[in-house]
Amino acid sequence: MRLLFVGVSHRKGEKKMKYRKLGNTGLFVSEIAFGTIPVLQGSIPVLPDYFNLSEEEALLVMERAFSLGCNLYDTAIVPEYGDAEPKLGEFAKRIGRERIVISDKARFYDGNELYQAVYTSCENLGTYADLYFVHQVDAEHEEAVFQKGGGLDALTELKAEGKIRFAGLASHYYDILLRGAKDARVDVLQGSGNLLERGMLDRIRKEPLFLEKGLLINKVYAAGLLPKFFPVQTLIRFVLSYPISSALIGLGTVEQVQAAMAEPEKVKEPSLKELSFLEVLSVLGKSYTEAPISCDRCQCCSCPYGTDISTVFRQHHYFFLGKDHWALKKLALGIEESAERCRRCVEMPCLEQCPGRLRIPDEIKRVAKLVQQHRFYSGIKYSSPEKSIIS
Ligand code: SF4
Ligand code: SF4
Structure with missing residues (x-):
């Protein structure tokens, strides 16, 4: 079956996608981005829920997001996200490559290794990556990434070659993201945060240097744990109340896409005051x-x-x-x-x-x-x- 792709198609009463500037890249991205972990097929025990989708099933889910205005899709090198990377490449081919922004990443920190990884990713995708992140940088690998000949230098070289358009740094650590925010080689940052783990977002909000870079935020649902306690719209709205470019949500079914991108709040919207850290802790504390x-x-x-x-x-x-x-x-x-x-x-x-x-x-x-x-x-x-x- 070949998919018939359509343009943005909101039904009456559905929420409309908004777009934000991606730092100084000149790109505008949908404020909700599609994370491709849940559409992968394979055995990746460390990853959270995914749905073992065939290629056609995966493309249908991605297409529904596109029809609701999503233009940013995030993946990672094979086998880190199973076969999500080639699936995204196929999606880009069918939808029209220029209509979406592809974000990709790999956990290689040394310049030579990351350079090779990007070539592999581009082969898997069948195209270039718009954003490429050196992924999950922690204290152990920080110097390898920032030093001369390290991961960031490799991404700079790959930009010049046209293999990628913008260089990214992804980390769960504030100090490493801040170092990336100060580094001219970095165009885009990817960090994590949510209603519960909000401390890093609060610090980012106070630091003007982050406004110079595009900023994607993952773990919006806290590895899928928070939707049991709060509506997904509330979780997304909370993260989007910070000065970020896009909230990255792992999506594996059309229903999940719909819930994240189309449905207005079903319940009375809690105010940000009602979502104070202590209030959130008291809701979660019941379990x-x-x-x-x-x-x-x-x-x-x-x-x-x-x-x-x-x-x-x-x-x-x-x-x-x-x-x-x-x-x-x-x-x-x-x-x-x-x-x-x-x-x-x-x-x-x-x-x-x-x-x-x-x-x-x-x-x-x-x-x-x-x-x-x-x-x-x-x-x-x-x-x-x-x-x-x-x-
Ligand atoms: S008290 Fe604090 S600084 Fe000392 S070992 Fe424990 S965590 Fe580390
Ligand atoms: S809230 Fe306290 S314990 Fe938790 S990360 Fe911040 S400084 Fe550390």
Whole structure:
């Protein structure tokens, strides 16, 4: 079956897509972008829900988004997002390449490796990528990306060759995004944030440097957890209240596309005041069996001994919000050691850094205790299973 693609087709009463400037690229992108993880086919255990769609099924979902005004589609190199990349390439071919903006990415940090990866991606797509991100940059890989001959230099070279139009940097870490915002080689940034994990968005709003770059925000549904508690329109509206270019939503069915891009709020719209962090925590807190940790992932804290504090607290949230096994597995990789370090820590610099004055070491010990309580029936292997962490 070949698809018959149509133009923007809103039905009466449907929400209309709006467009925003993508930094200084000269592009205007739909404020809701299509994330292609859910349309992939393959076995990618680390990824959240996806629907194992055939190519034709995937193209129909993408086409529905296009018909509602979506013009920005985000993917990643094979096999990171399974076969989503060639599916998007096929979609671009059928819809008309110039009618959409393709955003692609790969987790290669060294310049030579990223350069090769972009060539592979372009082959998979059958075309150039408009935006290409060096993906998931963290502290371990930061220098490899920014240094001479690193990932960003490779993207600059690929721009000159016409393989990509704009260079991007994607990270879950504020300090790395800020470094990208200061770097002339970077055109577009991709970060994460949502109603619960809003601290980074709040910091971005206060920093004018981010206005110079296009900014895409992913994890709007918090790995699919928040729609159980809030309407998707509320989640999207919240993220779009920040100075960003586009909210990136993973979409795998026509119904999901419709819910994100076409349906007006069905309930009385909550005001932003009603969506304050504490209000949100009190809604979510009903599914916790102990007090939620009131961390909004602002990342103002840092641990000189290596604990990724905000990620530990994120997994605590995710444990109670429905990703219990997944969160436990991640926490089990180092929570005992983190709790032990907190026990020995004298200066505790993190305490001064937290705007919310969280008792960070106490909370880390509480998370460690939770993990140990669940080790007996979770079947998860722990980094040092013989050691007791309950004190
Ligand atoms: S108290 Fe714990 S988290 Fe805070 S700085 Fe010390 S070791 Fe790191
Ligand atoms: S613990 Fe405090 S400083 Fe650290 S990320 Fe959470 S809210 Fe921010």
